[in-house]
Amino acid sequence: MSKGHLQVLNSLDVAKTQWYHFKAIAISGMGFFTNAYNLFCIAMVERLLGRLYYTKPGAENPGALPINVSAAVYGLALFGTMVGQLFFGWLGDNMGRKKVYGMTLILMIFTSIASGLSFGGNDVRGVMSTLCFFRFWLGFGIGGEYPLSATIMSEYANKNTRGTFIAAVFAMQGMGILGAGIVTLIISAAFESWLRPPPYNVDPVASIPPESDYIWRLVLMFGAIPAALTYYWRMQMPETARYTALVARNPTQAAQDMSKILNVQLDAEEERFNEMARSERQQFGLFSTEFARRYGTRLLGTTSTWFLLDIAFYSQNLFQKDIFCNIGWIPAANDMNAIREVYKIARAQTLIALCGTVPGYWFTVAFIDVIGRWWIQMIGFFFMSIFMFAIALPYDHWKKEENHIGFIIMYGLTFFFTNFGPNSTTYVVPAEIFPARLRSTCHGISAAAGKAGAIVGALGFVYASQDIDPTLRHDGYPAGIGKKMSLIVLGVISFLGMLCTFLIPEPMGKSLEELAGEVEFDDAKYDKSVGA
Template structure:
């Protein structure tokens, strides 16, 4: 049942729809946690699918690009760029398309489509046809593009649904908790890769990479990357039924679809209270909004234009740093010598070592950072956390880059890993979470999913820049300098310096993003601000008495 404190009753806005006020002031209930899990499992799957590819790219090179020489095969730069980046391109397209569709057709109607795409394409990625390199890479890239397309839809829809279900006191924590499931997805990818590679390594033990030439390990190792990629279909499939049971959000039903009866009926079940339909008030709001601004209007540019620039630009800058660091951890660890050269490991054990390194980073930095944001976002505010995160990411990137050769010495590698983990911690206890939260709060209901999709797509454009840019920059090495066989490559050092500058610019653009802590969505967007005060305020019945809302 819904219980309201006296100060909440007195503080409710007179020009607000009763069903929306009921959501704003509701105490944390079971349906909040259900919504977090249902939406969050999508992000668990998203992160698993997007980042698991980094665990197997070296294996793909050894399997399909061995040329008979003295060294293991590696993916050519253009193929590596395609394999790592094609899902990001699909994600960008999906964020724009499904974000727009979520405002046109409703959040729930579109929600199931994204999961179906993710399930089918996760399986398709692992079933890529042919044993020849070109055939496998082409089909893998095809399925990963459409996998990314489905993942892209999850961003605006999950954020919008959670923001529209949450109460205003803990809304930031609820949206951040949905996004925090991404950390568990990254962790799960590492754990699955550890289990699969350890099982195969035990069953098909071989001392060095030369077994690739003999073919015995090649046939077995080909199953490893397929199993790892296909596993992403299971959490998505498990979530589908529960997503379809969720009712449409009241804010879409009332403010966009103009169906007061349905909004009241849906939220009466969710909140377990009796809510009256407010058809007269919805009609009044509809008349006001009928002459209201669209996305490409001067009014939108005046009221929300800088906000959209701020959310899109900060997400773009953040993802340049975040995705380049995440997708190419293995290359950075190899460059500093934390991972041994490929010639000293067989193909299966290399997957195990990469997965172990990335799992350690996820445990120490990625996952804790997400949940620090959940704990503090409604206390410290979105603006402070984002500014703080960009600041510390800048500091740690420069601390890694400027004395880069210092970190390549064996005695200093643990220090490098600690510093590197801290960049992930402050990315997630910082802009990686807040850039997801804020666009779901500050735009009008009829444009909320679209604007979140635009902001998220800008982020994926940054991820594409980061993935391709870091890949090519890290190829640049100083051949005259080596440290026990490890290149001291100027490419990695310069890349880290560039990422530090990018994070600093992110601090500056954060100044365009408004603080949304503790305010209702309608207060933030200015919706219902005209002509609604004349409408009679409805009531909610709880325990035999009526509470005005």
């Protein structure tokens, strides 16, 4: 057992898996379901927005949003998420995890509804401006979920299954992406059955029933439902013992809270706590030389790997529909009506989520406490590079109709190793390797670096993936490097992620306090200290 370590923290570290663990996963996980749903559902209705508000009769590519509008719709939500991660991460360390946790849900509920109610009448600029405004604040609430959910789950979990529990919370992101596809499929199929628009029409404007405007609004507003269902249970969670004892300096309250949860009698150990406080090293701040010396390399590792990962991850998720269209898996826009196009895009993205994205997350849950975070991240980045190069280099080969199935398999494997890899581990590790009083802040900084990468990936891919030949462009924007070269660049970025992985430690099987260097442990005595 560690010298001066509190019994309440020992009890959490060696506790057997109990009902409260699964309850915490469900409560935190539904927040991440809502996050992913709200961030990625916009990709499924983007072309419908283009048809409704920007497509003119005789357009060669009905449904294409102007690049600046597309960039704003995606980019402002991601920028809001980045700001929210920094703000709520800092707030979680200064006000407490629980006090802040409800704010993010309330913000997501109201802004999801408001996004669907975006107003402006017949003024296209008005509708898009209000949509972007509300999606920025939606992203702001989403941003808070990252540091708070990860920190709360890490501080509730025991040391031997902590990675599994945190990864299980994050795996709900995959379920949210899948949920966005399923909801869009259901709504678009219901409207197509009800409205029965013409199946084919060379005039993209005539093929849009006015009621189609309800489709994208309903898809966006649905994101409020899972958040609302979770709010009550989230407010019933007690503050984490590690925050209460180590940051708020109230070991008595920590012992009382955890006694109820663990169904054991725990001593507040005020004398031991006072002894720890007297012998504790001088507190140092985030921007101090001491922090840089002790944790600077770790923070560089968590921020750089998350930054590089999200460039690739968001490029893939938000713009896979463009790649599907390019290889012919989704028919040309002039060959189907607006509602059918929404259905086809949702079907393609649901298939990728079901076959590649979701399994990757849950493979991480299964193996993260077996082979470790470091190896999963390294393996994931490696295979991301391999499969992106395998798609990009023979890109013309995959365009042929007889090779479409092979393309889907290769593209699905890329998503599998993204999620059975760095997309999960970059979320888990920052919640484990920093001290309690800076844990939420450092996770927020790491996550914000990721969202900076997402902005680079999402907005950069909008421009970079455009046709190489400027004579093929009709929107007044310069030509890009093309989808093939964009995928090659993403492969190189994934390789750089492998190199940056060497900057992070392996947290598997260690206490949070041991990882942070706050205490020294005798593991044999530690595991027996509360009858484990």
